[in-house]
Each structure stands twice: as structure tokens, then as C-alpha cells.
Amino acid sequence: MSKIGVFICHCGENIAAKVDCTRLASALGDHPGVASSIEYKYFCSDPGQESVKKAIRDNNLTGVVVAACSPRMHEATFRKACAEAGLNPYMCEIANIREQCSWVHNDGEKATDKAIDIVRSMVEKVKRNNTLQPIEVPVTRRALVIGGGIAGIQAALDIANAGQEVVLVEREPSLGGHMAQLSETFPTLDCSQCIMTPRMVEAAQHPKIRLLTYAEIESVDGYIGNFQVKVRLKARYVNKSTCTGCGECITKCPSKKIASEFDCGIGRRTAIYTPFAQAVPNIPVIDKNNCTYFKNGKCKICVKSCPLDCIDFGMQDEFEDLEIGAIVVATGFQVQNNALYGEYGYGKYQDVINGLQFERLASASGPTAGKIQRPSDGKEPETVVFIQCAGSRDPSKGVKYCSKICCMYTAKHAMLYAHKVHGGKSRIFYMDIRAAGKGYDEFTRRAIEEDEAGYLRGRVSKVWLENGKLMVRGVDTLLGKPVEVAADMVVLATAMIAQPDAKEFAKTIGIGYDEYGFYNEAHLKLRPVESSTAGIYLAGACQSPKDIPDSVAQASASASKVLALFSKEKLEREPVIAVNNESTCAGCWGCVLACPYDAIEKKDIKDRSGKVIKRVASVNPGLCQGCGTCVTFCRSNSIDLAGFTEKQIFAEVMGL
Amino acid sequence: MSEPFEPKITAFVCTYCTYAGADLAGTSRLKYAPNVRIIRLPCTGRISPMFILKALQKGADGILISGCHPGDCHFTHGNYHARRRWMVFRALLSFSGIPEERIKYSWISAAEGLKFADLINSITEDIRKLGPFDQYHQLIEETQAQASL
Amino acid sequence: MSIEQQYRTRAKELLASGEVKMVIGYGPGSTADRRRPLFITSPEECDRFVLDSACITNLSGYLVTEGLLSDGKRVAVFLRPEGVRALNVLAAEAQLDPDQIVIIGFDAPKGELKALQGSTVDDFTYLLAALKDVTPEIAGEQLLEKIEKMSPEERFAFWQQEFSKCIKCYACRQACPMCYCRRCIVDSNQPQWVNTSSHTLGNFEWNIVRAFHLSGRCVECGNCDRACPVNIPLRLINRKMAQEVLDSFNHFAGTSKTQEPVLASFKKDDSETFIL
């Protein structure tokens, strides 16, 4: 016989102001199987929880319904309290009479009637709850970090420094990501490569980190603690183990006019190349599409030039299977193609460039060795116009969101330009200056006050070429007047967007993403570094536009999540999983096909002599995530979902 | 004057999107009609056509089934499976004479508190206009009566 | 030689050579126009087989009789095209190994008996694929159109009357090759989704649930419709649902032994015009 305790929380006035809690408590007091029905101002408070515990002990309750806020709020709180009072935590359910009742209805009478229905229905469910035990799954203590930018490197180093194994996978030939492309970084103006390259080296040389560059993730199977990851090691055509990175091949390579991806097309590279001089590992790859040998079958100059015979044109992609316990996704971002703003002339005029290209111009290791020169003729620009929000915060043509870093890097660009080109005039068209962050506002002030960055609040409508000048027409909304600036160079503060293949990749590894392709966190505020898939964490700009400090912070946070997971040999999981009744299962395998996690396997039922009598479905508790899609498919109702069983749902409906 | 007809509506929703959307409607203090009773499931994939039949059997005048938008499913494709089932079941119910207007399906994300509130209001009004589901109620009443002969 | 004679000979050979342990076909029934399922295991008895246009029952359901195929031996069975489709569905749903089945195929369009070549499900792939584009003729087609034109209230009233006749004898289920569940949902009583009582509500629920479980699987062999002792036009529901899955998902049940069940699969661009 059920003895259910019903605890009706006033939530201060939040519930009690609308729902007649006394009527509710008395209605539930008369409900069959309810042993105790009490109301209280705040059950989530310490004394509130204590009273729940006391009621459980005093009445030997077999189940608890807390009528309060959303289960998404305090289900865990009350389940824990129940466990402390000796009641299986899964015998506790929350009836949501706040978010879905008191807050949304005007009529107190009707709200109370609804609250009674909600709680009664939940009492009927709880009567049919089963005690559940958390599921233990073993954990492979090896992390996979996908992406070798600053976020990935940071996460890998943090995990490795804590003594756990890491596999760091980067699809480009070298570690570094976008940060390696930057010149100086805000707000300190320290050289990006100076702080980045040591970390790259540290990661590459760390005994706990296995570095796989020029490699891509083919597939991810398995589940938290037990992922099986297949990695494609793309053919470099250069033997990794023998190459010393002497660079002879690069020097001799006759194809020298290939636009360098690292230099954002401003610089040139060879067909056999490392993306940049400080590449880690310092082992070149051959760009098959541009290599003369691959195109014409003749050349092989690199083969001849290599003193160690490392070049191998016959090399094939290789595959490696990894056993992984946790995954950190740090796949970064891309910059939007500004050609979509025809009126700004990007792609049409050589001297209209984007922010990242400006970084390369300003970088000491860049194609101009840090001199600010116009791409068209190499002249030093006397006037540079910076256009902020070139794509960001523009629902019509660009993206709706703020790319977060552009205000800061534009200020930085203006400062770098002022430092490098004396007397140079910078004009910055902006919508707002968003400079929240430690030392950020001071930084933009410095740009304005010390480096004479000329900020103009307004949008640019057109850029055109006139007499060798880039004419920029915009509006100064503060003066309420149109302005025209004759510039030598225009820099667009391009929007940060998700990697073009971000959505496809999300499907490969099985995580969620938003409309832009940025990866979804499990909870925006409270679980910002976890993806919706257990055991997969997010770091850096793959989740949303971020600057370096944020990326690094999130990477360390992800690492700490991974380390927490690795802190035990076994992992406890919510026992809300599917269970199959093998005696009624007809073995049609509909559930096997329907399962999003491949969590259902075929199992042979044998008689005593070992002969297979029938084959039935069997749920792998480690893989099952508890969606219940299989349950709905099952025509004979053989599969059921613990915590949301057919019996429970039935009772909920019948209890209404 | 008799009381105006208050439709009885049962909703089956997934916890990750629509239930969260309903919570958001609450935290945003949006107001909507009190006629809907929500049953929370982990995923739309868990919402069985049986639930619809049972809710009708309990006298529901209308039913709402709702979950995550395509692509947003927490369980990656529970809602895609659900969508097929709904398509088929909906056709079947319609062919059996259960008016399509009484059983509504929607995608409501965790961010769409407003959509949730609006939908509840519009569904309540739609069903109110349709009136009680007398034909089904008559079947239910028959089960409560003594044998006919 | 008549087709009947040819097939008797074929059955005889199959049994005599040991290729199959049993042939399931038709024998004479209790009246002149009736045929009944016949199970023959010895070659000498094969002359008892009857084959003519009155052989309508889809015999494929007998193939999943518990224990029949568990010894790994083969069984031959007389099947019309919809029987072969049923066999494909059973194979796709892992209820049997199609390699264990030897098909003795026939059809009788417009009452004229004809032999169908082939003995394995794969031999019929071409034939079955062609059927997809043919809307089957069923008795009461006008009635189906009439129902579709009715208002929901009229449709409800129509089915209410039909289902009020149902006595829950489950002849529809038992006659159906697709209803192979070890435990039917209607027999599950914890919880009891479908009222077991045979009042109109319970009958309504039962027939709806069965129709849903058959959606995308039914091959429209008509076994259920013929089996119903109170003449509920079940074929109309099945026709409607088969058309629905064909129109919505381009799915025609039973075209191959590896066909994915339509309700255990999906396409991301499945129609959702009805979803708000």
C-alpha cells in the first residue's frame, strides 16, 4: 500500500498568491494513498527539506511529491533530501505548480483546480515509481581534444598536467589555430606568437599528450567513458618519423605562388609547406591539389632535395581507432566571407581587407614582416577606415549576434596602425563600443585618447574607388550628418561564424548545435562547457564567439570536467534507461533501428542445452540515454523506460 | 445561465524543449488559459499514440503533442521518429472520424515561452469553439452504463 | 498440364528430394467454394493440393508458427504476390530466415489463375516493385471514397456503428501474418492501454491500435477482412493507411527482405505541414 507524502511549497508568495495552498493540501490529503499532505513557505530551504525528511521517517513514506517549482529547478534537491531520509531518490517527483500554474494563470480558483490535477496526477505516477539505482559504467581515462587552437591546447595541457592521457587532434598540418595568426593581442598588446608558440611546443612535447596533426575525426561511437573514435590521419606525403624539418624541400619547391591560408591569402606559400615558420610539428605536408607532381606526374624536386628521403608520394590516408573516455571539442570558428557586402567592395578592391588579414599585415612574422602596407601596391596607407559590425548584428545580411571581439581588435588595429605608421589617420565606424572585460574599456579609451583613433558612430553605406582612393561614405549619427572619408585602406571587422562544416561535424560526434552552427551547451548558464551529450565538452569559439581569455577559461573548465570524470574508475549515470521484457519481445528489431544511440543489441536466448531458442532485444545500459523512442516503437510494449514507464504515464493520464 | 464550456486538454511534451518552453512562459509571467494539463516525457520519441487514445478515453476534448524543433532534439532524432508516427497516426485518427482540429502537434523550443503561451491560448479557444467532444464522450458514457439489452 | 497439376508435381519433388520438410498449400474446404490451408509432409499426399482462384487466404502467417522453422529445415508455401510481400516483411522484421522458404507463387487476377516464376523472395523483387504503382482494387472502393468525403462527425458515426459490432474475437489479429507478437498489446493489462471489454469504446481503441501497428507493414492480403465474423470492412482502413505511407514516405510494404520498417526510420525532410 502506497504511503505518499505531498509537500506543497508556497514558494514565498510565488505559488501561494495564486494557488490556494490550503485547499490544495486538503484535497491531496483526501487522495487515496496519501499519508501526509503539508504546506510550507519554502520547502527548498533547509528547514523545509528537514520537514520533508522528517515526514518520510515519521510516516514511513513510500513516495514523495513536492508540489513546487519546475523539476528542472529543484528535482535534484528534493531527491537528495529523500535519499538522506532513506527513501530511494527516484521515489520523489516534482509537481510543477509554479512555472506551469501559479505564474501563468490569473484566476486563482482555476489555478488551484489545475494545481490539484497536477499534483494528483503526479501522486498517481509516484505510486508506480520503482526504486532505481544509478548505473555504473567504466571510464577509459583518456581524453580526446579536437582542435589544436589555443582552447584545445589549453584543455589538453590542463588534462595532461593532471596526469591523464590526452590525444590532441588537429586537422591542419600544425597546431596554432587562429591565435597563431594574430599579431598582438588585446588588451596588453603582447605578441600573440610569443605567448602561443611555447604552449604549442609544450603540448607537442608533453609526455601525456599524443599529438595527431593533419588528422580528422571520422566517427565517434560509444558513450561517456567509453567512446570509440576513428581518426583519419591524412597523408602528408612526408615521413613524419624521419623528417627533421630542415625546410630544404620548401625552399626548392617550384610552386611558390599558392595563396597562403595562414596569411589569409595575403602571403604566398609553396606546394610542400608548413603553414608558418614556427609550425608544430615542424613537418611539411604536400598540398596535393597544387603540387606539380600530383598534377602533371613530373617534378619530384622535393624528393631530390630531401637529404633524408622523407618524401613518399604513395602515402595513403591511415585510420586509427582510439578508446576515449571524454571528448573536448575545440574546433574554433571561421570568419565570414565579406563578399556578401558588395557595397563595401571586399573582393573587388584589393585594399578592402578583413580584420584577420590586417592581423597578418601587422604581424612581425607576416608577409610584410609587420609593416602596414596596402595589398594592392605595397604603399603605406595614410588613412585607414575600420568598419565595425561588418556582418555581426545584422539580421538582414550577416548574422544576428555580436561577434564580441571586433570592438576590441578594431581598437587594437587602430593602435597598431598608429604605432607603425606615424601620422596615419584611422577612422572607425561603429555602432556601439562593447568593451566589457578586464582592462578592455581602458584599452579602447587609450586607443582614442593616446593613439587618436577617430571613432565615428554610424554605418557605412558605400565604398568606392575614386582617383586611387577608397571613398567611404557613411553617416555620423552623433552629428546627424553624412560623412565621406578618402581612405587608402579599409578594414572590415568581420563576423565570427561557425566552421563551415560545424553542423556536419556535430552530427558525426553527436552533439547539438544552434541555428548558426555553434555548438549547444547543456545549459547556457549552469552547464556552459558541457555539450548535450554526456562526456563531450566544449571549449572556445566553436560554442560561440569568444576572445582568448574566454576561450582559455572555458578550455580549463572543460578540462576540469574531464578530470572530474576521470577521478573515478566508474561513472554513475541516471538510471532512466530502457529495459526490455525478454519474455514478450518478438525480436522484430524495430527498436534497434529506431534507437539514436545504437544502444540496443540482439541477444540470443538459449535453452539449457545451449540451443538458441529465440533472439530478443537487449538494452546496453551504458549507451542508452533514456529517450524512449524504442518504447513507442515497440508494438508489444515489451520495452519500457525506467522513470517514465508505461504504467507511470498511464497512471498520470488516469490521475488527471 | 450555464457555465461556459471549459475544454479539457491534455498535453504530452518533451522535457528538453516544450516543457522548458512552458517553464520559460512561467518565468516570463506570461498568462494563458488554465485548461491544459501537461504530462512530461523525456522526448517526443517517447510519446506513444496510446497516450492520445488514453487521454481521449479520460474525456479530453483536445490534445497537444509538442517537442523540440527538427534538429534540436536532445536525443538527436527522437522527434524525427515522432514526426513520422504522428503523420501516420493523425491520418488514421482522421479517417476514424476524430477531428484533426482536436489533436494538435507543435514544435516549441526551450526559448519559445511566448509561442507556448500563445499556442495554449489559441488551442483552448479553438477547442472551445469546437465544443465538447460529444461523440467520444458518448462512447465513454456507454461504458459506464448497464448493458443495453 | 494445369497449373494445379504442375504445382502438385513441384510440391511432390520438393518433398521427395528432401529440399523441404513441409509444403503449405490449399486443400478442398467444407463446401464447394471453400478452400482450407493444407499442410503436407509426404510426397504421396501432394495430390490433395488444390489450386484455383478460390485459394485466397494468405498462408505466410503459418510460417511463423512457433517451432516450425527452428530446426533450420525448409518449408515450401503457396503464395500470391501479397503473400510474398508479407514474407518480405516477416524477413525484414527478423521473424524468419527467407532462405528457409521456398515460394510456390501464383496469382489469380480477375479470377484467372496464373503461375508466378521464382522460388525465393528475391526472385519476386521485380514483380513486387511493379505493384507499388498499382492501386489495388478492393471491394467497397466506393465506400472508401464515400467515407473520405464524409464530415468527421459522419466518419465517426460510421466507424462507431462498424466497431459496435466487433466482438473482440481477434480473428483479424490471428489471421494476420503481421500480428506475430508473442504478447499483443491488447493482452497487456499492466497497464491496460486498450480496454479489453468489447464495448464500442474498447472496440474502437482496439481497431485503431491494430491499424496503427499495421501501418506501413500491411500488404493488404485481406486475411483480416475475410476473417471478421461480423463483417467490419477492415480492408478500408488498411487501404487508407497503405496509401498514406505510400504518399507520405514513398513506402510500399514488403518489396524486399531488407526493407527498413517505415516507422523505425525517418527522413529529415519528412513532411510536417501539420505541425504548428
Place this chain on the structure above:
Amino acid sequence: MTKILFTDKLESCVERWRSAGMTVIGPVQRANSSVYDAVKSASELDLNLVLADRSIKELFFPQSEPMLRYTITKSEINTSDFKAPSGPRIIFGARACDASGLAIDDPLFGWDYKDEYWFQRRNETVIVTIACTKADEFCMCTSLKLAPDSTKGSDILLRPLENNKGWLVEELTDRGREAFKAVADLLQEGSDPAAATVNVPVKFDADACAEWLKNPENFDSRFWKEISVRCIGCGSCTYLCPTCHCFDIQDEGGSFDGIRRKNWDSCSFALFTMHTSGHNPRATQSARWRQRIMHKFNYFPGKFSANSCSGCGRCTRECPVDMGITETLQEISKLSQ
């Protein structure tokens, strides 16, 4: 001279009975299926049927009968009983096999516990049987020592006139006489000859079958498997049978209230004997078919001195796979020779 009810007076009789508060029931067509149901007018009756699809059993033992309503409150469970609907009824146009079926089942429903639902209806119902002048290939009453004009279970027997314009009235019971007193003025005395009842051939030797079935050796005969191999295990034979009487008691309802119902059940169903443990003493369809035959022609007569079969032939008529009692008993007859 005997009393004659002419067809053209039937409508007035129906009116008379109805105005006297009787529910008039007869064979009618309902959505492509024939069944006994209440009528308002004689014109609704379909008296040309050999036999309605469904028997009159269900007028006494409906497929689902509510027995009691329960409501669960916090402290107690309250119940209230359902009664069978009361009031006098007259079934016009029963067949001898169906009426006999009722008489066969009377002792069953009354031997240990008097089934009030059954007997209330029995006591309040007048059964007017019309002797058969036609039969089909499935009819077999004569094999069960009954006849197209058997009076067993009937209150009135009507014999169709040769000219098909009416029926000779034979009043068999007081209840019948009472009902016909109300329409006495609508009857006429006459000497029109009655049509001959149909000749239903005897298909098997029921006595020989009974002997064979009594022999314990035959319980495990291979015969059972052979005869039932095509049985698909549906319940249509049992549910259409005028004497099959098995039922199951089911509680149907929600969390706070519900109704306990008496529902038909069938020995053909695998679940009929399924134990909670999962063990099923009648694990195979052949064991179930054997049970049905044994029950009807061995156990039931052993207890109530009559076969539980009145020869209506519905089992074979409606069987999806052309099985039935006739074939089985014919085969047993052969075996017993």
C-alpha cells in the same frame, strides 16, 4: 384448427407488445451483419435468414456486462452493483438451435451460483422460435439430436405456413401463452398447412463420438494435432457459439473509480489458461481445440447430461480457416468405428 399468426398482423403484434412495455427483439441487419436487436417495427425484422450471424446468447449473456462500480477514496472502497436491464422482452424469430442453446446453458448458469444476470433475463424474456424451412450446408442440429423445429428453450414455436403468409402458433410455456394472450385478437384460427421443416442431414454420430472422447487413451491422440494444425487461435467460433459460456472478470477504469465487468473469454486464446508464472497448461492450439471439443461433448454432458452444442454450425460457417465442430466430430466418428 390451430391458431395462426398472419404476417400482415405481425406489425400490430409488435405494436401491441411494445405498448404493453415489452422490448421486442428480432433478427435484423446491422451494418452488413445480422444480429438480434431491439426493434420498433416488424418491418425491421429480417425473417428470411437461415440463421443470423450472431446467436441470441448475447441477449442473455452479453459480450461485456458491467457488474459493479467501485470508487476508491482515501479510507474506503465503495461499490454499487449493476443489474441486468429489467423489463419484459420478447424475442421474435429465434431459431431452434439458438433457443436450445439457452436451455443447454441454463443448468450451467445455475448449478452452484445462480447467475442473476442470466436468469433475470431468462425469466423476463419470451422466446418465439420459428421452425426452419431452409438450412445451409453448415446446419447440423439433427446430428445433436435436435431438429429444425425443436421446442427446447422456446416459449412459442411458430411453424411457417406452406403459403408463406404466416405461422402456426404452438404455445409451449405459460410465459409464451401470456405474451400471446396480449395479441390473441390478432391471431386467427385456421387449418392452413404448415410448410415442411427442412431436412438437415445427420453428419456424425454424436454418441459414438462421446464414447471415443471418454476413452482416456484418446486424450493424447495424434488426431488432435492433425485436426487443428490450421487453427489460428481466434475466438470467433466460441463467440458466435450459442452455448459457449466462458467469461473473464476484468476491472476497467482509472485510479479512483472503475467498473468490474464480465467479458466473454475464449478457450481458443493462448492467454485463456496462461498462469502468472508464465506456464501455460494448454500450451498449443491443438490442446485448446481438444479442450473445446472435450468440454462440449465429454465434460459438459458428464455434468449436465447434454452436449454443449445445439448444431447451429456457426463455428464452421465463420471460421477463417474452415475448421469447426462438424469436421472434427465427423473425423472422430470415423476413428470410433
